Amino acid sequence: MSELSATPNNLDTIVNTANIARTISFETSPIEVRAVREDEIHCVADIITRSFHFDRGWMAWFTPLFRLGIAEDLRHRLRPRGSSHNQNQIQQQVCSIAVYTEREQTQVVGTIEVGVRTAERYRQNPHRYVYISNLAVSRDFRRRGVAQELLTNCEQLTQSWGYTELHLHVMGNNTRGRNLYQKLGYEIISVEFVWSILPWHRPERLFLRKQL
Ligand SMILES: CC(C)(COP(=O)(O)OP(=O)(O)OC[C@H]1O[C@@H](n2cnc3c(N)ncnc32)[C@H](O)[C@@H]1OP(=O)(O)O)[C@@H](O)C(=O)NCCC(=O)NCCS
16 A cells, blocks of 8 residues: 555545445446545646656656645645635535545545636626646556546536536547547547747647536
8 A cells, every 4th residue: 555545534524515435336346426525635736747757857856745735735725715604505616536445445546526616707697617627646556447437427517516518628638538538438529728938839738618
């Protein structure tokens, strides 16, 4: 078992929300998809750091810093907002994790974030939409359907919030991600170009949507 092991405990779930826990069949052991707990945030930060290559080349020097920054950022985003009397309201920013259990040891093997974003805030009735980010699966657990389960969980959350569409960005050169989203029925609604200091290198970023 790796250093990413996390033992279930009685700490409060950081996201007090109607996150829908699912258990999927995974060879002989189960994988559960559920909301992250405070004490598991460092596992999520580690998966993201490794999955998005913040641990390779010259960036390896700064890996602990990246990991810490990602964890703090996530903690901040998931912090319950508002006064204590509305703490039981559904908080529309959720980080879900996929947890693998074997011989009573648990390991966080995948993560995803979903939340409601607001566009055109200046308008009287700003446009709100559901946005997915930070989908990542540990290398040892890839190609076993974990990402699909995390995305299915997001779809259920989205419907429970009363929305019928999901949105996300994927880089044009991310073949794995593009295949995954295509398989699950996402369609490209726009192509954006990312700013770069190299004028001849303008990576493509695709904005995708899925109608539920
Ligand atoms: C992309 C990623 C999340 C996929 O996770 P995963 O758990 O391996 O995905 P799944 O097993 O659910 O795969 C579902 C489908 O995605 C596509 N896919 C996944 N990995 C792929 C690969 N290496 N090559 C081609 N297609 C791939 C396939 O269509 C696959 O269906 P199939 O197995 O029936 O062919 C994972 O590779 C990852 O963490 N990558 C780094 C981070 C990243 O790119 N995140 C997405 C940012 S938008």
